[in-house]
Amino acid sequence: MTASVFFGCTFIAFGPAIALFLFTIAREPLRVIFLIAGAFFWLVSLLLSSLVWFISVQISNKENAAQQKGLLIFGVVLSVLLQEAFRFGYYKLLKKANEGLLTLSQEETMPISIRQLAYVSGLGFGFMSGAFSVVNILADSVGPGTIGIHGDSQHYFLSSAFMTMAIILLHMFWGVVFFDACEKQQWWAVAAVVVSHLVVSCLTFQNPGYVASLVPTYVILFLMGAWAFYSAGGSLRNLKLCLTCKDKDFLLANNRPR
Amino acid sequence: MDPLSNKWIIHLLVCCVFVGVGCSSVDKKIYVNLNYTVSCVRLLNATHQIGCQSSLSGNSPLFTRSIMMKLKSSSRRVAGVAVVAPNTNLGEAFSPHTTCPNENTGVYSETYDPALANCNATVWNPLGNGLSYEEFDFPIFSLKDDNDTQVIRQCYLDHNLPVNGTPQYPLCAMELYSHMFAVTDTATCMRRSDTDFSINPEMVCDPLGDYNVWGSTRPVNNTAKGHKMGESVVIAAARLDSRSFFFDIAPGAESAVSGFVTLLAAAHALRDIIQEAPPNRTILYTFFQGETFDYIGSSRMVYEMENDQFAVDLDNIHSVLEVGQVGLRNDSRLWLHTDPVSRKNDSVNKEVVELIANLKAAATNLSVAPDEPGVSQPLPPSSFQRFLRARSIPGVVLEDHKSEFTNKFYESMYDNEEYLNLSYPPNLTPEEKMEHVTERAKALAEVATLVARALYKQAGGAQNLLDKIQADPQIVTQMLYGFLVRTNNTWFQQLIPSDFVSHLTNGPPNLYVGAIQQSSEPTILVQFLLANLTGSTINITRENCQNQKEDETDKESKHIYSYWWIQGAAPPNSTEREGYCVRSSARLSKAVSPAFDLKQFTSKDYSTWAESRWKPIKGRIFLVASHELEMLTLGVGVGILVTSLLLTYFISAKADIIFSSGREPANATY
Numbered sequence: 001m002t003a004s005v006f007f008g009c010t011f012i013a014f015g016p017a018i019a020l021f022l023f024t025i026a027r028e029p030l031r032v033i034f035l036i037a038g039a040f041f042w043l044v045s046l047l048l049s050s051l052v053w054f055i056s057v058q059i060s061n062k063e064n065a066a067q068q069k070g071l072l073i074f075g076v077v078l079s080v081l082l083q084e085a086f087r088f089g090y091y092k093l094l095k096k097a098n099e100g101l102l103t104l105s106q107e108e109t110m111p112i113s114i115r116q117l118a119y120v121s122g123l124g125f126g127f128m129s130g131a132f133s134v135v136n137i138l139a140d141s142v143g144p145g146t147i148g149i150h151g152d153s154q155h156y157f158l159s160s161a162f163m164t165m166a167i168i169l170l171h172m173f174w175g176v177v178f179f180d181a182c183e184k185q186q187w188w189a190v191a192a193v194v195v196s197h198l199v200v201s202c203l204t205f206q207n208p209g210y211v212a213s214l215v216p217t218y219v220i221l222f223l224m225g226a227w228a229f230y231s232a233g234g235s236l237r238n239l240k241l242c243l244t245c246k247d248k249d250f251l252l253a254n255n256r257p258r
Numbered sequence: 259m260d261p262l263s264n265k266w267i268i269h270l271l272v273c274c275v276f277v278g279v280g281c282s283s284v285d286k287k288i289y290v291n292l293n294y295t296v297s298c299v300r301l302l303n304a305t306h307q308i309g310c311q312s313s314l315s316g317n318s319p320l321f322t323r324s325i326m327m328k329l330k331s332s333s334r335r336v337a338g339v340a341v342v343a344p345n346t347n348l349g350e351a352f353s354p355h356t357t358c359p360n361e362n363t364g365v366y367s368e369t370y371d372p373a374l375a376n377c378n379a380t381v382w383n384p385l386g387n388g389l390s391y392e393e394f395d396f397p398i399f400s401l402k403d404d405n406d407t408q409v410i411r412q413c414y415l416d417h418n419l420p421v422n423g424t425p426q427y428p429l430c431a432m433e434l435y436s437h438m439f440a441v442t443d444t445a446t447c448m449r450r451s452d453t454d455f456s457i458n459p460e461m462v463c464d465p466l467g468d469y470n471v472w473g474s475t476r477p478v479n480n481t482a483k484g485h486k487m488g489e490s491v492v493i494a495a496a497r498l499d500s501r502s503f504f505f506d507i508a509p510g511a512e513s514a515v516s517g518f519v520t521l522l523a524a525a526h527a528l529r530d531i532i533q534e535a536p537p538n539r540t541i542l543y544t545f546f547q548g549e550t551f552d553y554i555g556s557s558r559m560v561y562e563m564e565n566d567q568f569a570v571d572l573d574n575i576h577s578v579l580e581v582g583q584v585g586l587r588n589d590s591r592l593w594l595h596t597d598p599v600s601r602k603n604d605s606v607n608k609e610v611v612e613l614i615a616n617l618k619a620a621a622t623n624l625s626v627a628p629d630e631p632g633v634s635q636p637l638p639p640s641s642f643q644r645f646l647r648a649r650s651i652p653g654v655v656l657e658d659h660k661s662e663f664t665n666k667f668y669e670s671m672y673d674n675e676e677y678l679n680l681s682y683p684p685n686l687t688p689e690e691k692m693e694h695v696t697e698r699a700k701a702l703a704e705v706a707t708l709v710a711r712a713l714y715k716q717a718g719g720a721q722n723l724l725d726k727i728q729a730d731p732q733i734v735t736q737m738l739y740g741f742l743v744r745t746n747n748t749w750f751q752q753l754i755p756s757d758f759v760s761h762l763t764n765g766p767p768n769l770y771v772g773a774i775q776q777s778s779e780p781t782i783l784v785q786f787l788l789a790n791l792t793g794s795t796i797n798i799t800r801e802n803c804q805n806q807k808e809d810e811t812d813k814e815s816k817h818i819y820s821y822w823w824i825q826g827a828a829p830p831n832s833t834e835r836e837g838y839c840v841r842s843s844a845r846l847s848k849a850v851s852p853a854f855d856l857k858q859f860t861s862k863d864y865s866t867w868a869e870s871r872w873k874p875i876k877g878r879i880f881l882v883a884s885h886e887l888e889m890l891t892l893g894v895g896v897g898i899l900v901t902s903l904l905l906t907y908f909i910s911a912k913a914d915i916i917f918s919s920g921r922e923p924a925n926a927t928y
Contacts, residue, residue, distance in 0.1 A: 004892040005883070011895030019902040023910045137284055145288040145880025146428055149413065152287055154428055154883055158891055165898070233917040242912050 005157055006142045012161035013134050017127055017168045024119075030112055031120045038090060038124025038175075045086040046132065049079035076201050083125070084194045087175065090121055091182050114183060115176070115232055122175015126168035134164040152208060159210040166217045170200060173221070173228035180231040196220055290409055292432075292877040296400040296506040300393075300438040300870035302447055302463060303552075304860045307440070307870075308391050341400045351666035354389035354503045357381050359669075363552040363865060364643040366636055371599045374636040380661050382638050383668050390503050390669065397434040399877055400504045400671070413879055427884030434877045439463070440870035445859035447868060463868040464773035467850035470555045471498070471545040471785045473525070473792055473843045475532045475717070478540065480845060481817040484566030490539045491570050492716050493653075494709070495556070495580040495641050496521040497549040498780050500769040502671040505869075508770040509674035511742050512665045515769075516585030516678065516702065518545055518784060519737045523706035524581075526791035527729040528714060537717035539576055543792070545784050546641045547849035548771040550669060552865035555849035556641035560648050561864075568847065572645075577613055578653030579713060580642045583665055584705050585678050585698065587658045592621075592628045592705065595657055597637050600650040609652030613716060617654065620711035620724060626704050631660045638663075656709070675742035675766065692739040692747050699735035706734060737787065742766050745783060748827075754786045756825040756837075773869045774850055785844055789822055793842025796821075803839035820845055 025031045053075040061067055094117050105111055137160050147156040174193045181189030200220055206213040301308050358377035366374040373379065401407055413430040440447035440463035447463035478486065496518040500510020509515075525543050532541075548554025562568035563575075584592065594614055601607040617628045637643055640655045658664050667673040680698055682691045706729035714727060740750050746762035754762075767779040798808055803823045806816035815821075819841045828835045853864035860866070909916065 002888055004888045008888070008891035008893070008895035011899040012891075015895065015899035016902040016906075018899070019906040022903070023906045140284040140288060143285075143288065143880075144431065144433060144882060145878075146883040147284075147287050148428055148881045149290055149430075149879065150287060154881070154887070156287075158894070161891075161895070238916045242915050 002144065003142060005146075006138055009134070009138055009141055009157050009161040012158070013130060013138075013164035014168070016165060017123065017130065020123060020172075021127075025123070031116070034094070034112070034117060034120045035124040035127070038121035039128040040124075041086045041090045041121075042083060042125045042128040045082040046079070046128075049075065049082045052078060073202070073205070076205075077198065080197050080201050081194070083129075084178075084197060087121075087125065087178055088182070088190075091179055094121065114179060118176045118179030119172065119232070121179070122172040123168075125175060126171030129171060130164045130168040133167060134160055153210065155210060156208070159207075159214060162214055163204070163217065166214075166221050167200070170197075170217075170221055170224055173224040176228040176232055177224065196224060289878045289880045290413075292401060292406045292410075292879065296504040297434070297436040297872075297875045298394070298398045298400075298503055299436070299505045299872060300440060301466070301551075302440055302442070302444045302866075302868045302870065304445065304862070304866040305443055306391075306393070307442060308393050341398060351385045352672060353383055353386045353666070353668040353670050355383055355386045355501075355669035356388050356391055357383050357386040359383055359386075359550075359639040360552050362862070363557070364637075364639060365597070365599075365646040366643075370647075371636075374599070379634070379636050380638075382661075382663055384662050385666060386668065390501065397436040398503070399434050399436070400507065401877075410879055413881075417881060427887070428881040430879060431882045432877060432879045435873060436875045437873040438870040439872065440868070443859075444866045444868045447870070448854075448857075448859050461871055463870045464775060465850055465854045466548055466551050466771050466865070466867040466869055467554055467774040467848070467854075468499075468547040468771050468778050469781050469785075469846040470547055470559055470849045471781060471788060472543060472559075472845055472847060473788045474540050474542045475528065475792070475843075476536065476540040477818040477843045478542075478569045479817050480569045483568060485571045486569070486574055489570060489574045490576045491542045491574045492539050492576050492713060493542045493544055493578045493645075494521055494524070494713055495544045495546060495578060497582075497641060498545045498547045498555070498769065498784060499550050499771045499778075500673065501550045501669050502673075502770075504671065505770055505772075506768055507671045508669075508768050509671065509742065509766050510669070510769040511673050511675055511678045512583050512585045513668055513673055515738070515741045516583055517581045519734060519741060520584055520702050520706045520709060521545070521581045522737060522784070522787055522791055523703060523729040523734045524710035524713065525788060526733055527706060527710040527727050529792050531714065531719070531723060531727055535720060535723055537714060537719035539717040541713050541717050542570070543788060544641075545781075545788070547778070547781060548851075548865070548867075549641055551771065551867040552851075553641060553644045554771065554851050554865045554867070556644040557864050558849050558852060559847060560644050561852040562847070564648060572649050572651070575645070575651055577609055577716060578642050578645055578651055579613065579617075579709070579716065580640050580653065580655040581705075581709060582638060582640055582655050582657040583663065584656055584658050585702065586664045587626075587701060587705075588664065590625050590627050591658075591660075592626050592708070593657050593660050594628050594630050595635070595637050595640075595655040596630070596633075596653070597642075597646055598634050599636075600646055600652075601633070603650055606650050606652050610654065613652060613654050613712075616715040617656075617708065617712045619721070620708050620715060623725070624704050624708055626708050628656075628708070629660075635661065656705070675738075678738070678742065680738060680742060688744065689748060691743070692736055692749060693732070695731045695735045696738070699738055700731045702738070703729045703731035703734045733791070740783070741780070745779060750783065751825070752827045752835075753790045753824060754782070755822055756835075758782055758786070759825070771849075781846070785846060786822065786824070789820070789840050789842040789844040790824065793819075793840045793844065795838050796841045798839050800837065800839070808841075815841075819843060 021035075025035055053071075056071055056074070057068075060071055094114070098112070098114065098117070101111055137157065141157050146154050148154040153159075174197060178190060178193045181187070181193070200217050203213045203216055358381060361376050366376075368375045401410070410430075410432065417426075417428060417430040440450075444463070451461045451463060474491075478489070497514050498518055500508045500514045502508045521543060528541065544556075544559065546553075546555030546559070549556060559568060560572070563571045582595075594617055596610050596614070601610055614628075614630065621628050637646075637655055638657055638659070642653045642655050645651050645653065665673060667677055678698055680696050682694055682696065686694060707727065710727045710729060711724045715721065715724065736747075736749050740747055743766060744764050745767050746764050750762060751759060761779050761782055763779070767783065769780055770778070772778050796808065798821075800823050802809065802812075803821045806819075806821050807813070808815050820843070822840050822842075823837055824840050826836045826838050851861075851865040851867070853859060853861040853866050856864075858864070858866075
């Protein structure tokens with residue numbers, strides 16, 4: 001299509017991520033470093049899964065359509081498991097790094113809490129996976145044409161962008177829930193993250209039935225968001241306080257300059 | 259639909275010149291690339307640029323001048339035009355050339371004879387609409403592949419046909435890439451391509467040109483240039499090139515092939531008699547390239563003769579006999595065109611009358627009747643005019659028309675084998691087709707016999723031997739098949755060296771002269787046909803043959819002859835071809851306008867045609883989404899971005915309160 005579609009899709013896919021990055025991460029160098037490191041860990045997981053995928057496609061029978069479909073499902077499942085394994089590895093590494101940071105630090109407290117790390121690393125995973133799932137589509141959206149000459153739905157670009165937005169946010173929520181579960185050693189929560197990730201990835205096999213894939217994904221997104229909200233320390237009471245502007249701190253903070 | 263619109267459907271579709279993107283799987287879902295597209299390209303001369311630069315929705319039945327000019331004047335709305343070439347020829351006449359071909363570079367200038375200048379006396383191509391010489395700032399493509407046409411038609415029918423008055427989005431669109439680099443005129447583009455001032459020169463245009471093919475009945479020392487004492491030469495000329503609106507299709511069946519095939523057949527008919535009873539003058543066969551574009555080949559040869567760069571010079575020339583368009587003879591008559599201005603000189607007139615007498619004498623017992631048009635009529639567009647421009651040389655141009663061209667499709671893509679009516683019986687294999695002697699081949703063989711006899715007589719041969727000269731219709735039919743149906747046939751394969759086999763194609767050759775870098779297929783083919791048809795097989799080793807010598811010590815032969823190791827035919831029970839060495843006088847000489855050597859890019863005497871370089875030419879079709887959908891996408895995107903910015907700002911500002919569970923400090927504090 002045209003530049004307007006390109007920018008529209010880019011804003012849909014990366015708008016929330018960009019906003020989060022700007023207001024919560026960009027100003028603190030340590031968070032930027034952990035975000036990039038998280039993105040790197042996701043990339044390494046993708047490299048490993050693509051290696052396995054490449055080898056298995058080479059040795060498989062390329063004529064057999066059923067076998068290729070099976071391979072694709074195998075590749076997706078493997079990739080999800082690898083991603084989650086790397087998330088766990090990253091968690092372990094951050095724990096070690098945090099201890100190191102503490103010894104170096106002049107202050108008594110940790111410069112960055114494990115919850116903040118969970119959020120930052122989750123967003124790092126999300127950024128990279130979002131970029132990989134949508135960049136080649138965005139590149140083609142700049143051209144004059146739209147999908148559909150072979151009878152496909154022309155809402156392809158729009159639905160891809162919404163899917164990417166969901167994936168980015170989900171990675172962030174998964175990060176928060178996963179790290180929290182690891183801290184509390186609640187292994188069933190870790191399993192829930194892995195399972196929901198698998199479910200969302202396999203939902204994309206519903207495409208081009210975009211409604212069938214997008215609606216369940218957004219339901220999962222909403223549920224994971226709520227879970228992450230609670231595990232990050234949020235509560236309905238706090239939210240209510242906030243919305244009704246009854247919190248003194250908030251009023252104080254805003255009144256101070258006056 | 260009337261039959262014409264079935265044949266001729268122009269889909270005018272939205273398009274633009276765009277930088278291509280790589281082909282990904284998403285790309286495949288969006289675009290269908292067109293396999294066989296032929297574009298009109300930009301050509302430049304001293305004063306003008308013609309052709310296409312970088313299309314409209316609609317359906318128009320005919321590719322005519324009026325429609326194209328209407329499109330041109332509304333070119334802000336037209337982004338490109340795709341012309342679907344029909345598989346059968348038009349019923350009516352169509353010539354995209356000018357009415358007076360090469361009017362400014364022939365002999366008839368204001369100073370030569372004001373009454374004859376600019377086709378004042380005879381308009382040679384009255385059907386010409388000049389379309390090839392118009393400039394279009396949108397691309398025009400010809401689509402030949404039927405599958406492509408079908409895809410476009412289907413896409414158009416599926417998406418662009420109006421429902422309740424207005425077509426519904428998504429619409430089918432086509433994109434044509436043919437970006438031309440050169441602008442304005444040859445002087446400008448040659449200056450920009452000038453290699454002297456830049457380390458890494460970027461060429462924007464190339465001169466048109468190729469090679470002329472020539473050969474002689476008596477070998478001429480080609481190393482010693484300039485005047486040859488005691489040599490008197492009769493030039494037998496034909497042109498090798500043609501053009502059409504689109505650069506890649508130029509069949510030129512009547513305008514070029516009929517002439518040079520006749521001359522080749524005549525040269526073949528003369529081979530034996532010249533060895534038995536050599537006449538005292540030499541016959542020089544010349545095949546000129548680039549004649550369509552202001553006589554590139556002949557002007558170059560005349561220039562070389564004037565400047566002692568050719569094997570003979572103008573003083574050696576006795577007379578000229580040119581074979582023009584001779585394929586479409588009505589009632590067996592052949593017209594002998596002469597130049598009225600040079601005939602005012604008595605000595606020249608005497609020679610011309612003698613040549614005409616020889617031609618008429620040669621026609622006895624033949625079904626060809628040579629006849630003269632009016633004495634005051636000028637020469638049709640012909641290479642001979644370039645000789646006359648230099649000097650008053652006696653000469654005759656053979657044509658099948660008395661005044662204006664018989665050819666209804668002069669320099670168009672319809673001047674093809676179908677127009678020459680090469681009718682083959684159905685159910686023939688390609689091999690049988692090639693061997694089948696058509697009526698047209700018989701007719702051309704008659705003309706070739708006439709030409710051969712006249713040349714022999716003109717060269718001083720004996721009258722009583724004329725009856726022994728007979729052109730072979732079999733050879734003519736094979737050549738016609740090769741040049742008009744497919745060059746990749748067994749006969750052509752046998753006649754060329756193995757290095758050139760890759761040049762053969764499964765269709766007719768493109769007779770467009772092209773830029774000087776590429777050697778064109780017809781030049782190569784005519785060179786080897788002339789070598790085989792006039793030369794002789796000699797028994798020497800392959801190595802010596804390829805080194806242009808007859809034995810180890812031979813250093814002289816290469817100046818006289820050219821040697822080619824021809825791959826030959828395979829014996830019946832073998833797949834290995836049996837090659838042989840052909841010794842002939844067939845050679846190539848440059849056909850590049852002297853204007854480019856002299857750096858006179860605004861020359862009025864010589865051809866200044868140059869071809870623009872271009873980005874890869876391709877076309878693709880796809881669907882375009884409605885403006886509403888695009889704007890909706892952008893609006894949703896901007897909305898989400900703004901909402902998330904506000905929300906994040908709000909949450910991060912109040913993170914302390916929202917995420918204060920009491921146990922631990924908040925995770926997204928700010």
